[in-house]
Amino acid sequence: MKCKRxxxxxxxxxxxxxxxxxVEHSLEEHRNGHISMDAGSLDSHTTLNGMDxxxxxxxDGILDDVEINDLDGIDAFSGACDEYFLDCDFxxxxxxxxxxxxxxxxxxxxxxxxxxxxxSGSSIVGGGSESTKVPSAQPECKSDSPDGTTTSESCDALRxxxxxxxxxxxxxxxxxxxxHLHELxxxxxxxxxxxxxxxxxxxVEEWQPSALREKRFRKPTKRYxxxxxxxxxxxxxxxxxxxxxxxxxSSFDELNVRPKALGKIPGEKxxxxxxxxxxxxxxxxxxxxxxxxxxxxxxxxxSESEDEPKRKDRRKNQRMWTLPEVKKLVDGxxxxxxxxxxxxxxxxxxxxxxxxxxxxxxxWRNLLRASSAQKSSDKEAEQNxxxxxxxxxxxLVQRVRELxxxxxxxxxxxxxxxxxxxxxxxxxxxxxxCS
DNA sequence: CTTAGGG
DNA sequence: CCCTAAG
Numbered sequence: 020m021k022c023k024r025x026x027x028x029x030x031x032x033x034x035x036x037x038x039x040x041x042v043e044h045s046l047e048e049h050r051n052g053h054i055s056m057d058a059g060s061l062d063s064h065t066t067l068n069g070m071d072x073x074x075x076x077x078x079d080g081i082l083d084d085v086e087i088n089d090l091d092g093i094d095a096f097s098g099a100c101d102e103y104f105l106d107c108d109f110x111x112x113x114x115x116x117x118x119x120x121x122x123x124x125x126x127x128x129x130x131x132x133x134x135x136x137x138x139s140g141s142s143i144v145g146g147g148s149e150s151t152k153v154p155s156a157q158p159e160c161k162s163d164s165p166d167g168t169t170t171s172e173s174c175d176a177l178r179x180x181x182x183x184x185x186x187x188x189x190x191x192x193x194x195x196x197x198x199h200l201h202e203l204x205x206x207x208x209x210x211x212x213x214x215x216x217x218x219x220x221x222x223v224e225e226w227q228p229s230a231l232r233e234k235r236f237r238k239p240t241k242r243y244x245x246x247x248x249x250x251x252x253x254x255x256x257x258x259x260x261x262x263x264x265x266x267x268x269s270s271f272d273e274l275n276v277r278p279k280a281l282g283k284i285p286g287e288k289x290x291x292x293x294x295x296x297x298x299x300x301x302x303x304x305x306x307x308x309x310x311x312x313x314x315x316x317x318x319x320x321x322s323e324s325e326d327e328p329k330r331k332d333r334r335k336n337q338r339m340w341t342l343p344e345v346k347k348l349v350d351g352x353x354x355x356x357x358x359x360x361x362x363x364x365x366x367x368x369x370x371x372x373x374x375x376x377x378x379x380x381x382x383w384r385n386l387l388r389a390s391s392a393q394k395s396s397d398k399e400a401e402q403n404x405x406x407x408x409x410x411x412x413x414x415l416v417q418r419v420r421e422l423x424x425x426x427x428x429x430x431x432x433x434x435x436x437x438x439x440x441x442x443x444x445x446x447x448x449x450x451x452x453c454s
Numbered sequence: 455c456t457t458a459g460g461g
Numbered sequence: 462c463c464c465t466a467a468g
Contacts, residue, residue: 337462361456376456381462384459 338373340382342412348382349418357383357422390419 340348351363360376368374389411 358457377458378462380457 336373342415344368344371344374345382345386345411345415348379348386349415349422351379352383352422353418386419390416 347367348363351367355362355366360380364374364376364379368379
């Protein structure tokens with residue numbers, strides 16, 4: 020919680036000499052911090068299977084908070100940190116978290132291409148707007164360990180100058196990362212793009228085999244980037260329902276949203292048509308831009324291998340609902356009632372441009388169904404089953420149930436035989452038992 | 455445009 | 462999630 024603030028203060032004051040630069044730096048560093056935190060959570064997700072959903076929620080929590088507070092970086096970040104540590108139980112065992120983050124970032128890239136594409140996404144963001152900003156994001160993620168003892172050191176070192184290692188561990192970490200990135204460069208050209216930033220050049224050069232180095236300096240052409248990103252996104256969409264994929268998507272989205280904080284203030288609703296020409300991949304990933312039927316007959320071509328084919332791609336742009344989201348939904352409903360879904364969307368989901376009011380309503384419908392199902396057969400076995408699928412804390416289910424009692428959703432319950440008088444007010448009165 | 459309902 | 466009909 021507070022450790023982050025302290026840590027930040029410590030690390031910045033001695034390191035930076037120009038005061039004017041400080042604000043800017045801190046802002047962007049924190050922003051990058053978010054990015055790399057995403058990566059961290061991501062990797063912890065893949066590394067420690069047990070933490071799947073925690074990672075999810077946490078990630079969402081962070082991002083949501085960030086988006087809301089986005090105006091100033093530091094507060095937003097510490098806020099995010101608070102939420103981060105509060106939302107999950109990691110407070111109690113920081114070691115685990117540390118393990119998840121640091122180990123995860125070491126292991127990244129080697130596991131799945133999800134990560135690589137995520138990274139290439141971020142690199143594109145940096146490259147598109149201001150070319151030199153992103154690269155410093157990489158080392159940052161290691162500094163997010165809660166106890167911040169050794170990591171804050173490495174944080175300092177890294178921030179100072181990556182090419183002047185003062186800490187063995189951190190250097191090791193970086194070199195590992197960069198090495199992986201370079202390995203990626205072979206089959207993931209986008210990742211190579213990340214390395215072409217001048218900040219990295221010097222640092223990278225030292226421990227790169229010359230063969231790879233040569234290849235690295237070849238900047239991919241614009242068209243190359245576009246094409247490959249298109250390919251990448253194309254194969255990403257059909258399997259978007261997987262958890263990890265979903266995570267990636269959401270981080271993508273947040274990345275895309277970020278410019279808002281820099282002062283753009285886009286038009287809130289669907290601002291993806293004109294805004295970022297430089298981010299083709301992100302744009303494609305943004306799911307449900309409008310209502311066109313463009314990509315209907317494209318047929319991904321990459322025949323879905325592992326995930327269920329799910330013929331007739333019903334959930335094209337599915338995004339898994341994370342726990343904070345559900346929480347927000349419940350809050351919103353208890354605030355505005357059932358049926359005021361635009362309000363709920365506007366006030367509780369303003370940060371997430373996906374989640375149309377209809378989606379929210381659908382989610383509520385599903386929640387109702389789930390809760391009632393759980394209620395009807397409140398056996399341990401069932402609950403365990405539910406837990407296996409989705410944790411959905413009992414507390415939340417309780418709230419859902421209460422809300423369901425207050426405003427029963429129209430014929431969501433099994434009793435299809437609505438009362439004879441259909442002319443009665445549909446809103447608010449809603450007596451469910453007419454017999 | 456928003457909501458409800460069904461697929 | 463998507464589509465459509467109704468206010």
